[in-house]
Amino acid sequence: MPTNKLHIISFDVPYPPDYGGAIDVYYKIKALHNAGAEIYLHCFAYGRQPSLALQSLCKEVWYYPRKTGVAGMSLSLPYIVNSRRSEALLQRLMSINAPILFEGIHSTYYINHPALAGRKKAIRAHNIEGEYYKLLAAKEPNMLKRAYYNIEATFANKYERNVNADIWLPLSMEDEKHFSQLHPKAKHQFIAPFHPYSSVETLLGSGTYCLYHGNLSHPENIEAALFLTNEVFNYIDTPLIIAGRQPDNRIANAIASKAHCKLIANPDEATMQQLITDAHIHILPTFQQSGMKLKLLYALFKGRHIVANKEMLYGTGLHDACHIATDANSFKQQIQALMQQPFAATDIEKRSSLLAQNYNNDKNAAAILTWLQG
Known part of the structure; x- marks a missing residue:
């Protein structure tokens, strides 16, 4: 039966929208709200505060502390995934029967959980994370950080092959090709990044710099x-x-x-x-x-x-x-x-x-x- 209810699990508190990932998440929430979606927003918080701006766009907003440091580490999962887990999140996903939009693989710790079998699940892929961390490692002068990036790249590459979603929503046409090959049985749709603008606001003429x-x-x-x-x-x-x-x-x-x-x-x-x-x-x-x-x-x-x-x-x-x-x-x-x-x-x-x-x-x-x- 069609529903306008939607869980969104965000890797961070997306307000204020002052960096790339937060911009896409916040303006997506705003556009979905304007289109009539009833949004249940779950945010992993680590340094950013709860926001009334989010409350006004969502039916409910919940915040979960990210498990940083040793508590977020795993011998098999990427740190970006394992550090974003919460039993309270799982219980709320179970209690409200609605499709789930996972922002990045970061938020997908529970995507394969048997209690969520039968739910529609979408992953908003912000990057090919394994490639992203490999590139970071290549440019990092600090030996310890470089080692972390290389380990994260290895775990992310393996994890992205095994995570299951009904549809992938990459924000790059080239990433859509990548995930289509990685998960040929799933649906794939390029959805460009959401942003603050409804029309081009460029000034005519010339600037000086x-x-x-x-x-x-x-x-x-x-x-x-x-x-x-x-x-x-x-x-x-x-x-x-x-x-x-x-x-x-x-x-x-x-x-x-x-x-x-x-x-x-x-x-x-x-x-x-x-x-x-x-x-x-x-x-x-x-x-x-x-x-x-x-x-x-x-x-x-x-x-x-x-x-x-x-x-x-x-x-x-x-x-x-x-x-x-x-x-x-x-x-x-x-x-x-x-x-x-x-x-x-x-x-x-x-x-x-x-x-x-x-x-x-x-x-x-x-x-x-x-x-x-x-």
């Missing part, structure tokens, strides 16, 4: 920021702003000697949105081909020109909305050419048409509910 933004303590973003400061903007005088949370000292040191480069540490949401809107070019390199980068969507909905590499656009279907660069020299060439080119109304029309195909929150929420009620 380039922008790179993100969590500046994350190894992937540190590498990208250092690439820009040391290999691209070291040779051109176009103004560059790097903005984001908890910037690594290496970024601050690299920028210190460059008068045309500026670091904005821990900007509030209003400041970050203004930086995104006013920039003339968003510079988006990455050297980690995994998942979907929310900074790209923010730039597409609010920013002007975008210069990105193929790794940033991997699995997005958004190549036609961006200018492609392959190395430091092509980044420099694209930047110098685009600084002379105002953003036009035709650019907005092209971008809006492309985003409407897969990146519409209401359309994607309806697709999830169609599966639930099918």
Whole structure:
């Protein structure tokens, strides 16, 4: 019998939506609520507080402490999974008969539990976690952290092969191919990341600077920021702003000697949105081909020109909305050419048409509910 009830198990408290995973979860909840879903939200908490904003979108919200440190370790399961278990969670899943949406494999500790047999189960795959941790290990200078990442990669690869869901909802087209091969009997549907925008809000005309933004303590973003400061903007005088949370000292040191480069540490949401809107070019390199980068969507909905590499656009279907660069020299060439080119109304029309195909929150929420009620 069709139902609008839905359990969502989140790996973290998704409010405030101030990083990639939380952004996708929060705006998905909001879109599903607007589409009529009765949401029972379960959050694993470790440092973030309960939120009234979530309460207003859900029938019930429960919080469970994550089992960190030794309590979260296992000799067979990934730490990201084993540390997110709670008997209270299982009891609530059993007591309310509704489909279950697991956010990431992180939240799937109980997915194969016999008490939940017969339930519809969906996994929102945020990454191919084994590949993600392998890439983190390759970039980690600390020996102990590198060992942890390698162990987690091994466990995650094994776990992803054995976890069972009725449908996988990856946020990347390439990840959809991966999980389709891994689990050929399940259904698979690419659902793009959820985001704060209902339409393209880009300003026409020109800005005066380039922008790179993100969590500046994350190894992937540190590498990208250092690439820009040391290999691209070291040779051109176009103004560059790097903005984001908890910037690594290496970024601050690299920028210190460059008068045309500026670091904005821990900007509030209003400041970050203004930086995104006013920039003339968003510079988006990455050297980690995994998942979907929310900074790209923010730039597409609010920013002007975008210069990105193929790794940033991997699995997005958004190549036609961006200018492609392959190395430091092509980044420099694209930047110098685009600084002379105002953003036009035709650019907005092209971008809006492309985003409407897969990146519409209401359309994607309806697709999830169609599966639930099918």
